[in-house]
Amino acid sequence: MKIVVTGGAGYIGSIATAELIQAGHDVIVFDNLYQGHRHAVHPNATFIEGDLSQKEDLARLFTEHSGIDGIMHFASYTLVGESMKQPMKYLRENLVNATNLIEQAVASGVNRFILSSTANLFGNPRRNPIDEEEPIEPGAPYGDSKFFIERVLHWYAQIYGLKYACMRYFNAAGGTPQRGEDHDPETHLIPLVLQVALEQREQITVFGNDYATRDGTCVRDYIHVVDLAQAHILAMEALEDLGSRAYNLGNGDGFTVLEVIETARQVTGHPIPTTIGSRRPGDPATLVASSQRIRQELGWKPRYAGLHDIIGSAWEWHRNHPHGYHSHASDV
Numbered sequence: 657m658k659i660v661v662t663g664g665a666g667y668i669g670s671i672a673t674a675e676l677i678q679a680g681h682d683v684i685v686f687d688n689l690y691q692g693h694r695h696a697v698h699p700n701a702t703f704i705e706g707d708l709s710q711k712e713d714l715a716r717l718f719t720e721h722s723g724i725d726g727i728m729h730f731a732s733y734t735l736v737g738e739s740m741k742q743p744m745k746y747l748r749e750n751l752v753n754a755t756n757l758i759e760q761a762v763a764s765g766v767n768r769f770i771l772s773s774t775a776n777l778f779g780n781p782r783r784n785p786i787d788e789e790e791p792i793e794p795g796a797p798y799g800d801s802k803f804f805i806e807r808v809l810h811w812y813a814q815i816y817g818l819k820y821a822c823m824r825y826f827n828a829a830g831g832t833p834q835r836g837e838d839h840d841p842e843t844h845l846i847p848l849v850l851q852v853a854l855e856q857r858e859q860i861t862v863f864g865n866d867y868a869t870r871d872g873t874c875v876r877d878y879i880h881v882v883d884l885a886q887a888h889i890l891a892m893e894a895l896e897d898l899g900s901r902a903y904n905l906g907n908g909d910g911f912t913v914l915e916v917i918e919t920a921r922q923v924t925g926h927p928i929p930t931t932i933g934s935r936r937p938g939d940p941a942t943l944v945a946s947s948q949r950i951r952q953e954l955g956w957k958p959r960y961a962g963l964h965d966i967i968g969s970a971w972e973w974h975r976n977h978p979h980g981y982h983s984h985a986s987d988v
Contacts, residue, residue, distance in 0.1 A: 658682040658723055659892065660766075662708065662757065663730030664701065665692025667837050668772065668828055672728060672885040674698045674835065679889060684721055687731065693981040696835055708753035711760070718764040726768030726892050727761055729754060732801075735843060736776055739798035740938075750801035755808055762816050768895045769820040770888050771809060773802045775877075775904070775943060777824055785877075785946035788824075788904055795938055806902070813900050821891035823884075825905035826945050830880040830966040836973030838980030846878070846967060849917055850974045853926035860928060862913050864935035867942075873913035875942040877906035880960035880969065890954040898953060906945025907961040919963045923971050 659676055663669035664685030669692070676683050683701040688708075697703050702721070706713035708731055718724065732750050733739070739746040754771075761769065778786050779795020794800040812818040829846045831837065837847045851857045865872040887905055911919075914930075921928050950956045960966055977983040 657725035657892070658684070658721070660684045660686055660717070660724055660727045661701075661730065662686045662727065663692060663732065663772075665689055665694060665697050666730060667835075667839070668881055668884060669728070669730035670696035670698070670835050671832060671881050672730070672888055673701050674832070675882065675885040675889060677701060684717070684724070686717055691839070693838060695981045696838075708757055709749070711756055714756055714760040718760055724761075724764065724766050726770065726895075727757065727766060728770045728772070728888055728892065729757060730772045732772065734798065736796045736798045737843065739796045739801070743797035746797045746801040747804070750798075751804045751808075754805045758808060758812055758818070762812060762818055767818055768892060769809060769818055770892050771802070771805060771820060771822045772888075773806060773822040773824045773902070774799055775824055775826045775945065777803055778943070779938070780940065781943065784910070784942050784944045785906070785908060786904060786944065787946040788902055788949055795940075809900070819895040820900045821895060822902040823888055823891065823905055824902060825879055825884055826877040826943060827879065828881050828884050829878045830882065830960060830969040831973035832882060832969065833972060833976070836970060836977065838977070845876075845913065845916055846920070846970050847974065849920045849928060850924065850971055852928045853920065853924035853971070854974060854978050856978070858929065860917060860930050861933040862917075862930050863933050863939065865932050866935075869912055869941055871912050871914045874939055875910035875912050875944065877908070877910050877944040878916075878963065878966055879906050880958060880966050883907070883958040883960055887950060887954075887956050890950075890956055894954055901953070903950040904945045904947060905950065906947055907958045908945065908947055909961065910942060910944040911963050916963065916967070919967050920971070923964065923967050
């Protein structure tokens with residue numbers, strides 16, 4: 657298939673692009689490079705620098721590239737904490753940008769759409785593991801922005817026959833030898849811990865150690881980014897037969913913050929000093945996904961379910977790219 661990947665210069669989008677190309681698909685990356693990196697884009701992908709807020713950029717995309725079969729939409733503002741401080745940046749811009757894309761895609765005859773959604777739809781889950789029947793109560797404006805987009809897709813499916821899948825995933829982590837996390841600012845636990853091992857920061861702060869968990873720190877579900885990309889590809893390929901779906905994605909096991917840090921110590925051989933800070937507002941004690949639906953319907957199974965494998969792959973990339981994509985600009 658010919659697939660457009662928005663945000664294909666970002667962390668997850670670039671690895672999804674590489675996996676699509678390896679699977680034999682033709683990929684067009686559409687990215688404004690606000691958070692992404694040009695050097696993260698696979699050399700066999702067609703790259704278009706454009707902005708989803710600019711309808712003329714989207715018109716050019718669909719005019720110059722006919723025969724597009726589907727879209728994977730990763731491009732988004734994604735910082736949960738920032739969305740609590742700048743809600744309209746998320747509630748308005750994430751929704752408007754996605755709607756511009758959906759409208760233009762449907763007008764151009766594209767009938768498959770994969771949305772990179774979020775587990776932030778479940779801000780206060782009633783049970784863990786969290787399945788697709790869990791009531792949607794977003795934990796931040798970021799989560800609500802994704803839910804708004806899911807509703808737009810629902811109505812475009814009802815009215816225009818668009819087939820879509822919403823991929824609600826938890827903590828994407830890990831990397832490949834060529835691609836990994838390079839965010840500014842960095843907010844994710846695993847790359848922050850590895851920055852300590854690289855001696856780029858002195859210690860890691862643990863936000864709260866008095867939760868009702870096995871060691872008092874928050875439990876989260878980490879999914880390897882390649883497994884996540886493969887789930888998106890399976891969903892894209894199955895849309896014609898199964899129709900529109902929503903899937904929760906995780907590896908099914910939760911790991912505490914301290915377990916992540918201890919595993920990183922084992923992987924890197926670095927002591928990784930820690931300090932205990934106060935709880936962050938809005939942090940649930942436990943978030944673990946049930947992926948039973950996608951396992952049963954699409955046969956998806958994570959290849960890198962172990963925390964050692966996930967952190968090990970991230971460490972390989974960060975150790976060889978200590979300054980992110982600026983380390984080896986030609987290494988894509």
